Amino acid sequence: MKTKTIFFALGILALILSACASATQPDIAMPMNNNDAPMMTVTPGSMMAENPEAAHMMExxxxxxxxxxxxxxxxxxxxxxxxxxxxxxxxxxxxxxxxxxxxxxxxxxxxxxxxxxxxxxxxxxxxxxxxxxxxxxxxxxxxxxxxxxxxxxxxxxxxxxxxxxxxxxxxxxxxxxxxxxxxxxxxxxxxxxxxxxxxxxxxxxSKEPEANPPAVDKVLMISEVRMTDGQTYAAMPMGGMEPNYFTINGKSFPATETITVKKGDLVRLRLMGIGQFIHPMHLHGMPFKITATDGHPVPEAAQLTKDTISVAPGERYNIEFIATETGQWMLHCHILHHTTNDNVEPGGLMLMINVVE
Ligand SMILES: [Cu+2]
Structure with missing residues (x-):
């Protein structure tokens, strides 16, 4: 009985001492600013053991x-x-x-x-x-x-x-x-x-020839990929699998194609979202009309005039504009992280439309 009482008293004393210590010392466990915050990164593949069903995604x-x-x-x-x-x-x-x-x-x-x-x-x-x-x-x-x-x-x-x-x-x-x-x-x-x-x-x-065919007609397929430590991963919207490269037709800026058109040309771009992220694509200098959605023509009276169009996974938009202004005009995603290559700007979803005389 006596021994138990002594241990109980010692335990109470230890609790009091530790409470005093934490009251008088700065709380070193909390970061003072963001730079001191512990790095929380998820390594691709690290979730495999937790969820074997997801293994194929993380490899x-x-x-x-x-x-x-x-x-x-x-x-x-x-x-x-x-x-x-x-x-x-x-x-x-x-x-x-x-x-x-x-x-x-x-x-x-x-x-x-x-x-x-x-x-x-x-x-x-x-x-x-x-x-x-x-x-x-x-x-x-x-x-x-x-x-x-x-x-x-x-x-x-x-x-x-x-x-x-x-x-x-x-x-x-x-x-x-x-x-x-x-x-x-x-x-x-x-x-x-x-x-x-x-x-x-x-x-x-279509079987019937187009009444007003464009001078330039380009498909632009938008996607993403992840590269870590020399390994390629299919990017997807989940922890550790976010993309760090963004591609138009399999290329990141400045390796994306430059589209050269003549002033006055009708230009058609067929935007296709084949990746797993939404990309609001913005054209500098010249507004465009949306002439087809998901392959289907939009009646002329219903064609919106826009300069930014969000292309979601699976969607296709035909956009058309007349190249009225000479110069180098950029088409790019307006989620601006998507215009980087492994976090370095410029890159990713950008391409130049070069309008010449
Ligand atoms: Cu984007």
Missing amino acids: PITAPNVQPATESTGGHPLEFREENGIKIFDLTTKAVQWEILDGVTVTAYTYNGTVPGPMIRVTEGDLVRIIVKNELPDPTTIHWHGVEVPNAMDGVPGVTQDPIQPGETFTYEFTAKPAGSFMYHSHFEGDVQVGAGLYAPFIID
Whole structure:
């Protein structure tokens, strides 16, 4: 009994002493300013153990024997052959080393070795066959985003088809409709594979020639990627996976294309949000009209005149303007962190429109 009482008294004394100490000493556990705050960073891959379901999202993009890309730009029209009135396109999914910027090369999953993949451009009503050979280390499928395909061609793994396994080939076939600006992209682990580069434009021209065709007609696919310690990650809006590079057609400024047009030209830009973030794209100098949304034409009386258009993931906007003013005009995202390369400005989602006499 006596021993217990002594220990109890000593315990009370210790509590009193520690309370006094904390009252008289500065609270060294609290940072004095932001610079002293402990760095809270999340390393990609660190959440894998906590959530095995998320493991595929957090792993770097890798493949055996990844070679440098043989092309330096993507999104160019894909050649096709015709058999019995069917336009036949060949796509191969494969990993390459893709330069997004001088000195910055990512490991990309691609269609035919470029980011974006090659543009499929056909006319409304065309019968189209696309033969896909999967040379990735992972299964894949293709979804024809916005194109009105038969259900069995929709590319949703486990729903409309089995995934195309590594080494396998799958054939998609459908009638191209309606006319408009569309995309094709992976639908297998899309959060990883699309961010890794498996996306491309799919343009369906209308049967009737345009009354007022633009002098310049460009597709601009907007995306993001994360590079950490030489490893590539598919960027996504979650802790540790935010992008630090932002790309237009697979390139970050100043590696983005400069679009040169003549004064008086009608210019059409087909903005496509294929990444996982919203990008309010702002054009300097000249307002534009929104002439199509998600591939569908906007009646002239309903065409908004704007200088900034938010392009959300999956959306497409055709914008058109007459290049009335000469000079170097910038098109850029107005979330200004998105105009940086690994936090250094300028970079990312910027490109120049050079209007000449
Ligand atoms: Cu942005």
